Amino acid sequence: MKDNVQQEKGNKWVTRISYAIGAFGNDWFYAVLSTYFIMFVTSHLFGKGDNAMILYITNIIALLRIVELFIDPIIGNAIDRTKTRWxxxxxxxxxxxxxxxxxxxxxxxxxxxxxxxxxxxxxxIFAVLYISMDIFIHSKIQVFGQKCLH
Known part of the structure; x- marks a missing residue:
């Protein structure tokens, strides 16, 4: 009986530390994306004179943010219905x-x-990669949010 209580306390700490590390990684991921990606696009990917391509990239990102509003509930539903041995x-x-x-x-x-x-x-290809990345990032965020509720 005493061993089970100690094991539960140990699992609770492992869960909290794992959540903290995951949240830190997710925040780092977003910091890199929001800080450096536009700088990369404007200075390295498309140089001076490629203003139209920069406009296309920013429009794709804005459009995908709107599409993401409709995809998020589908991701949450898929997560809720997931049943695996893990x-x-x-x-x-x-x-x-x-x-x-x-x-x-x-x-x-x-x-x-x-x-x-x-x-x-x-x-x-950029649009497909960006929306895929966004979908999977949000699946992780939703999982972390649901784990906090449980």
């Missing part, structure tokens, strides 16, 4: 972390010069 939340945390990290790393590249050779293909 539990409801762990696959979303792991998958969300992996996909969003890879997508962010690719977004900070010129995709092999595609931004110069085929700019509209670059924009299409």
């Amino acid at each position: 539990g409801k939340f762990k696959p979303w945390i792991f998958g969300g972390g992996m996909v969003s990290s890879i997508a962010l790393a690719v977004l900070f590249t010129n995709m092999g010069g595609l931004n110069r050779t085929h700019p509209f293909i670059y924009l299409a």
